[in-house]
Amino acid sequence: MLEIRRLVLLRELSIRGTLSAVARAMNLSPSSVSEQLSQLERETRTQLLRRVGRNVQLTETALALVGRVEPILDALEQAEAALTSADGAISGRVRLAAFQSAALTLIPPALTRLREHHPGLRLEVVQYEPEQALHEAWARDFDVVVAEQYPGHSAPHWPGLDRRQLLRDELQLAVPADLTVDGGPLPPGGELAALLRHRPLPWVMEPHGTATRHWAEQLIRSAGHEPDVRFVSADLQSHVRLVESGNAVALLPGLTLVDHAARLRRIPLAGRPLRTVFTSIRSSSARSPAVVAVRNALEAAAGRVDMETDA
Numbered sequence: 001m002l003e004i005r006r007l008v009l010l011r012e013l014s015i016r017g018t019l020s021a022v023a024r025a026m027n028l029s030p031s032s033v034s035e036q037l038s039q040l041e042r043e044t045r046t047q048l049l050r051r052v053g054r055n056v057q058l059t060e061t062a063l064a065l066v067g068r069v070e071p072i073l074d075a076l077e078q079a080e081a082a083l084t085s086a087d088g089a090i091s092g093r094v095r096l097a098a099f100q101s102a103a104l105t106l107i108p109p110a111l112t113r114l115r116e117h118h119p120g121l122r123l124e125v126v127q128y129e130p131e132q133a134l135h136e137a138w139a140r141d142f143d144v145v146v147a148e149q150y151p152g153h154s155a156p157h158w159p160g161l162d163r164r165q166l167l168r169d170e171l172q173l174a175v176p177a178d179l180t181v182d183g184g185p186l187p188p189g190g191e192l193a194a195l196l197r198h199r200p201l202p203w204v205m206e207p208h209g210t211a212t213r214h215w216a217e218q219l220i221r222s223a224g225h226e227p228d229v230r231f232v233s234a235d236l237q238s239h240v241r242l243v244e245s246g247n248a249v250a251l252l253p254g255l256t257l258v259d260h261a262a263r264l265r266r267i268p269l270a271g272r273p274l275r276t277v278f279t280s281i282r283s284s285s286a287r288s289p290a291v292v293a294v295r296n297a298l299e300a301a302a303g304r305v306d307m308e309t310d311a
Helices: 004-016 019-026 030-044 060-084 100-105 107-117 130-138 191-198 211-222 236-244 289-310
Strands: 049-052 055-058 092-098 121-127 144-149 161-176 203-205 229-232 250-253 264-268 274-282
Touching (some): 004 060, 019 030, 092 289, 100 121, 100 144, 130 144, 130 161, 130 274, 211 250
Parallel strands (some): 092 121, 092 144
Antiparallel strands (some): 049 055
């Protein structure tokens, strides 16, 4: 009988590409990974790896074997869910990845709810970029992902992952509370056009390559202007601070601005564009009581935050 742990290492190699990357992901030494895979070759009496320079590649037989591993892992995950739900208590470990504004606004109330209702449940949270987090959930490094999708930009779809909407978050123009243009207030309904025409302040945006940056640039370019971007950061809280201090303007999601209404001005954009915030899990873990409890806690937190952003 084939050893499941060795099959998992073969699958990890198909995902991560190198023995060293597999070793890092699995907390093993590269030599240990190599030895385990060599043992798998002896067990199967088949060549699974071929040397290419300093790296290795999976043979066609190995790739076919990897395709058989996924259903096995799904079945094991379902079996674990059945065992953990047998006594009615919800316990165990759930690994969650969330982007920054979700981590700041949704995770704390979700944690409080879980601590009160399921004290035996251990939730481990990592701040992660949504697209990479979805890949890692497919690779089984995370159990639950909180991800986002901007207008006109679909987040990647990985096989075996489902999605469930948490909230729809309005994207808004954020400016300093006392910002003026040519000595007067911004014209109602024409705030963005006035900012683009007069350029009283530069823009702060996320780095190139992010869906947020592309969406913001396209919005401004479709209005016939090129944004004067002088500040670049993946930390949206730094965007907020630059706006609050009177040094920049920004296009930000409402979730980022929940606790800052008094220190900056939030201006609706034409068409009221929305980003979608959603959770994603593996379909094989959909009946796991621990995963279900975490998802429910996030949805309860999102319901409260949704009311605050509408207020």
